[in-house]
Amino acid sequence: EDQVTQSPEALRLQEGESSSLNCSYTVSGLRGLFWYRQDPGKGPEFLFTLYSAGEEKEKERLKATLTKKESFLHITAPKPEDSATYLCAVQANDYKLSFGAGTTVTVRA
Amino acid sequence: DAGITQSPRHKVTETGTPVTLRCHQTENHRYMYWYRQDPGHGLRLIHYSYGVKDTDKGEVSDGYSVSRSKTEDFLLTLESATSSQTSVYFCAISVDSGRHNEQFFGPGTRLTVL
Numbered sequence: 001e002d003q004v005t006q007s008p009e010a011l012r013l014q015e016g017e018s019s020s021l022n023c024s025y026t027v028s029g030l031r032g033l034f035w036y037r038q039d040p041g042k043g044p045e046f047l048f049t050l051y052s053a054g055e056e057k058e059k060e061r062l063k064a065t066l067t068k069k070e071s072f073l074h075i076t077a078p079k080p081e082d083s084a085t086y087l088c089a090v091q092a093n094d095y096k097l098s099f100g101a102g103t104t105v106t107v108r109a
Numbered sequence: 110d111a112g113i114t115q116s117p118r119h120k121v122t123e124t125g126t127p128v129t130l131r132c133h134q135t136e137n138h139r140y141m142y143w144y145r146q147d148p149g150h151g152l153r154l155i156h157y158s159y160g161v162k163d164t165d166k167g168e169v170s171d172g173y174s175v176s177r178s179k180t181e182d183f184l185l186t187l188e189s190a191t192s193s194q195t196s197v198y199f200c201a202i203s204v205d206s207g208r209h210n211e212q213f214f215g216p217g218t219r220l221t222v223l
Binding site: 004032034036041042043044045046049087089091095096097099100101102 | 140142149150151152153154157159167199203210211212213214215216217
């Protein structure tokens with residue numbers, strides 16, 4: 001059974017204080033690892049897909065990296081508008097995703 | 110914007126009543142999904158569809174049924190709603206980019222079963 005664990009559950013940052021979120025996974029045959037951002041009361045918004053160890057993707061202040069057992073989402077010099085819940089999901093050899101419970105990030109001005 | 114709408118956006122109902130949630134997409138994607146999201150559990154797959162009249166169960170399918178009679182519409186039905194089905198329900202579509210499939214989500218339906 002695919003398992004995805006995200007840590008920490010919650011992260012409070014000062015504006016400009018860089019940090020990282022962790023997503024550890026066990027899956028048979030990783031087809032892709034996905035990061036989403038979710039704002040309160042809204043659906044998840046797609047951020048990145050990673051599909052092989054060593055791959056990195058960047059978008060503004062966010063950078064996602066992938067190893068064979070985990071992925072990190074680095075937030076560099078965050079701003080209050082980066083406050084959201086970040087979700088990680090893995091796709092095995094089918095068309096279904098398994099999601100972690102998410103990390104809620106709060107950035108204070 | 111993946112052109113996904115969900116209706117209703119909010120619903121309050123009573124235990125034992127039937128409820129149908131609708132997901133509509135405008136871009137003819139083959140794969141559609143229904144998830145529920147609860148605190149501490151993340152998103153869990155209820156059912157999914159890989160074409161008209163082709164559906165399959167996810168990890169939390171008990172108490173739910175689905176139908177897809179047209180490519181653009183995917184319906185989720187709770188035959189007899191229970192309080193444990195109080196949740197936020199998200200529909201998603203899958204964009205097949207060959208090697209992997211990004212999923213894009215609708216705005217959600219908040220369902221309360223009293």
